[in-house]
Amino acid sequence: MSPTLVAEAASLSDRIVALRRAIHAEPEIGLHTPKTRDKVRAALAHLPLEWQEGPSTTGMVATLKGGAGEGPCVLLRGDMDALPMPEETGLPFASQVPGAMHACGHDAHTAMLAGAAEILARQAASLKGEVRFMFQPGEEGYHGARFMLEDGLLGGEGFGRPLPDAAFALHVMPNAPHGLVGGRAGALLAAADLLEITVTGRGGHASMPHDTLDPVPVACEIVSAIQTMVARRYSVFDPVVVSISKIEAGTTHNVVPDTARMTGTMRTLSAVNRARLKEELPLLVAGIAGAHGLTAEVTILEGFPVTLCDAGAVDFGETVAHDMFGEQAFLRLADPIMGAEDFAYVLEKVPGAMFFLGVSHAGDDWAHCCGIHSTRMMVDESVMPQGAAYLAGLATTFLARGWDGA
Numbered sequence: 409m410s411p412t413l414v415a416e417a418a419s420l421s422d423r424i425v426a427l428r429r430a431i432h433a434e435p436e437i438g439l440h441t442p443k444t445r446d447k448v449r450a451a452l453a454h455l456p457l458e459w460q461e462g463p464s465t466t467g468m469v470a471t472l473k474g475g476a477g478e479g480p481c482v483l484l485r486g487d488m489d490a491l492p493m494p495e496e497t498g499l500p501f502a503s504q505v506p507g508a509m510h511a512c513g514h515d516a517h518t519a520m521l522a523g524a525a526e527i528l529a530r531q532a533a534s535l536k537g538e539v540r541f542m543f544q545p546g547e548e549g550y551h552g553a554r555f556m557l558e559d560g561l562l563g564g565e566g567f568g569r570p571l572p573d574a575a576f577a578l579h580v581m582p583n584a585p586h587g588l589v590g591g592r593a594g595a596l597l598a599a600a601d602l603l604e605i606t607v608t609g610r611g612g613h614a615s616m617p618h619d620t621l622d623p624v625p626v627a628c629e630i631v632s633a634i635q636t637m638v639a640r641r642y643s644v645f646d647p648v649v650v651s652i653s654k655i656e657a658g659t660t661h662n663v664v665p666d667t668a669r670m671t672g673t674m675r676t677l678s679a680v681n682r683a684r685l686k687e688e689l690p691l692l693v694a695g696i697a698g699a700h701g702l703t704a705e706v707t708i709l710e711g712f713p714v715t716l717c718d719a720g721a722v723d724f725g726e727t728v729a730h731d732m733f734g735e736q737a738f739l740r741l742a743d744p745i746m747g748a749e750d751f752a753y754v755l756e757k758v759p760g761a762m763f764f765l766g767v768s769h770a771g772d773d774w775a776h777c778c779g780i781h782s783t784r785m786m787v788d789e790s791v792m793p794q795g796a797a798y799l800a801g802l803a804t805t806f807l808a809r810g811w812d813g814a
Contacts, residue, residue, distance in 0.1 A: 413804070414732060416527045417797035423526070424796055425789045427451050428519035429501040435490030435508040435515075439465040439546035439555065444488045444518065448543055451522050455529040457541070462559025465552055469561045470541040472528055474807065479537025482806045483562065483572035483758065484799050485751060486521030487514045487547035496783040511785045513580035516767070516792055518543060520578060523796030528803055537807045540572055546750075549711065553750040557757065564757070574721065574811070575760030576802045577751045578795050580787055582777045584766030587791050589729045589798065591763040592741040593722045597715035598675040599682050600748035603650070603689070604707040605630065607697055611666040620664040624657050626700050627668035630693055631655075637692055648685060649675040649746050675746045677714055715752040717761035720811050725763055728801045733794070759811075765798070767791045 417424075427447065434443050445466045449459070457470040467488075495502050495509035503509045510516075525541050542562065546552025560567030584590060607630065609621030631652045642648040650672060657668035674689070676682040690706040697704035729738040741764075751762050768774035769788040778784040 413527060413797045413800050414794075416530060417523060417793035417800070420523050420526050420796065421793045423451070424519050424523040424792050427522055428515050428789065428792065431488070431515040431518055432510045433501045433504050435503050435505055435510050436488070436545070437490055437492055437508055437548070439550050439552055441466050441488045441545040444545070445543070448488075448518060448522055452525055455525060456532065457525065457529070460561050462556060462561050464555040464559050465545050467542070467544045467546070467552055467556045467561065469556070470525065470543070472525065472532055472539045472541070474535030474537050475533040476536045479535070479807055480573040480810060481538050481540060481570070482803045483540045483542055483575040483754070483760070484521055484524055484803060485542040485544060485575065485577040485754065486517040487544045487552070488518050489514055489545045489548055489550070489552070491548055491781065493781075494783055497786060509783065511782060512548065512780045513767070513785075513787060514547065516580050516787050516795070517578065520792050520795040520799060523793065524799035524803070527796060527800040531804065535804065535807050539803045539807070551712070551750055551753070553753040557753055562754070562757070572758050574806050575754050575758040576721070576725070576799065577762040578799055579749070579762060579764050580767040580795070581764040581780070582768055582785055582787065583774055583779045584764060584768060585774050586766055586768050586770040586772075586788060587733070587737070587794055588739055588766040589725070589733070589737055589763050590739040590741050590766070591717065591722050591725055591761055592744070593717055593719035595677045595714050595744045596717045596741070596762055597744060597749045597752070598649070598677050598746045599714045600711040601674040601682070601686070602709040602711060603672045603674050604709070605670040605693055606705045607668045607702055608704070609666060609702040611664045614662045614664050617664060621700070621702050622664045623668040623702055624665070626697055626702050627655060627657065627670060630696050630704070631670070633692055633696055634689065637688070641688070642681060646678050646681055647746070648681050649673075650685070650689070674708070675748070677744055679714070712748045712750045713752045713756065715749045715762060716755055718755070718759040721759055721761035724806070724811055725761055725802060728805050729798065732798060732801050765791065765795050
């Protein structure tokens with residue numbers, strides 16, 4: 409099986425790369441990515457796939473029915489949206505859209521998933537059950553996976569078909585060895601919530617601060633106090649990260665402003681600490697502001713939940729990687745990564761896992777490559793057929809033997 413899948417993927421290399429480059433050159437942001445959707449539909453139009461789209465996004469699910477009878481259902485996911493940032497790679501197929509770039513590898517994810525669909529379609533007659541290919545927009549903070557679930561595209565009670573029995577996703581990682589697959593059981597990625605703080609005082613002339621209620625030093629004190637709270641009140645064995653990444657106050661050098669505004673991110677690896685932080689941080693902020701005679705308003709916008717990978721699914725993925733690429737092909741990650749992923753919504757409903765794929769160039773100093781969300785992030789496209797083959801391998805193995813037979 410495995411050599412066949414790898415060979416099939418290699419034969420599709422040019423098509424996988426071409427699709428990735430076409431998507432990369434025209435990046436789209438958010439829940440609506442019609443050009444990307446149309447590129448995918450055109451690339452797979454010759455395959456016997458049943459397509460479903462929902463009202464909330466341009467996301468779509470393509471279903472491949474196996475020809476060997478009834479069986480389980482496995483979901484494979486690739487995200488399609490880009491980031492609102494410039495590109496500085498100098499690639500001949502670099503973004504043609506000012507202020508937008510595929511800097512997180514979603515172009516590669518989509519192309520590898522399309523490649524997996526090609527591979528599996530060629531083997532459809534021998535498959536028992538079905539494969540669903542989830543092409544998802546809006547991963548970069550827009551909750552695209554949640555909307556597709558709510559639209560019923562993945563199935564579930566009241567939507568005419570059950571949810572899949574297993575779900576897998578693959579995410580490229582430039583800062584990892586060429587072709588290495590990585591994963592871990594339990595928390596793989598963090599929950600991410602957006603934090604906004606407005607400190608309100610009373611402005612005036614900067615030469616007479618005693619006649620004002622200056623929000624700037626209070627904002628600075630709040631930033632320091634948040635770090636102390638995280639370091640001293642939360643266990644290092646259940647990590648919490650709070651970063652204030654933007655501070656805005658004032659208009660000129662000699663005016664004390666009325667307000668100071670801060671924006672940041674809150675990252676947690678457990679539901680307990682996530683809920684606790686949402687309760688305790690506003691109390692801390694209000695207390696510091698009040699101690700100086702000012703007021704402060706805290707707004708927390710809920711982001712993605714923790715990405716929790718099923719232990720059995722990770723064992724399964726490791727076995728498939730060993731079978732396909734050798735004993736050195738898989739790395740068990742010792743620690744979670746404090747980034748976030750909205751595939752977490754799928755894994756709340758369906759047992760499964762997300763895996764990482766090293767896409768640094770062979771021989772490069774991968775630890776110092778430009779990482780995801782960099783304006784100069786690169787993907788070694790020679791790894792992409794391996795990613796497509798691995799996705800196909802996860803699907804065929806699960807349909808043939810389920811969790812227990814990997």
